[in-house]
Amino acid sequence: MFPYASAKAGLVGLTRSMALEVGPRGVRVNAVxxxxxxxxxxxxxxxxxxxxxxxxxxxxxxxxxxGTPEQVASVVAFLLSDAAGFVTGADWAVDGGVSARFA
Structure with a gap:
């Protein structure tokens, strides 16, 4: 499982780095x-x-x-909306709590 875990950690790091890079220009970056x-x-x-x-x-x-694709899409739609206007640099787990087992 280490390649998957390494890749996911890289994506979360990229998300945070991109948020730092483009946030001052009003661009929000999040991961799902x-x-x-x-x-x-x-x-x-x-x-x-x-x-x-x-x-x-x-x-x-x-x-x-x-989960269902619609449940993931709902989170993505929220993150794209003005309601999430102050959310950036975050990783949103839409996983039914499975990641809590590995925390």
Whole structure:
């Protein structure tokens, strides 16, 4: 898992650095980090694995279920809106709490 963790840390660092760089010009930069999201790609992965792999993935989420693309899109829409006008340099976890297990 170290390549994934390294890449994610790099993206979070890039987000913060870009926010520092372009913030003075009024540009906001944020990251969205989804957990397991109900997509065709994930469904295909689960179909190739043992039946308990999906249950195991769901059990890692504090909410006990997978997210939907619409839930991720809602967070992105918020971040693009004026309501998030004072939000920059942040990483928004849209992961049903799975990242809390690794904190």
């Amino acid at each position: 980090s989804p957990g397991y999201i109900e997509t065709d790609l994930l469904a295909e992965y689960f179909e190739q694995e043992q039946p308990d792999v999906r249950r195991e993935a769901e059990s890692k989420h504090i909410l006990g279920r997978l």
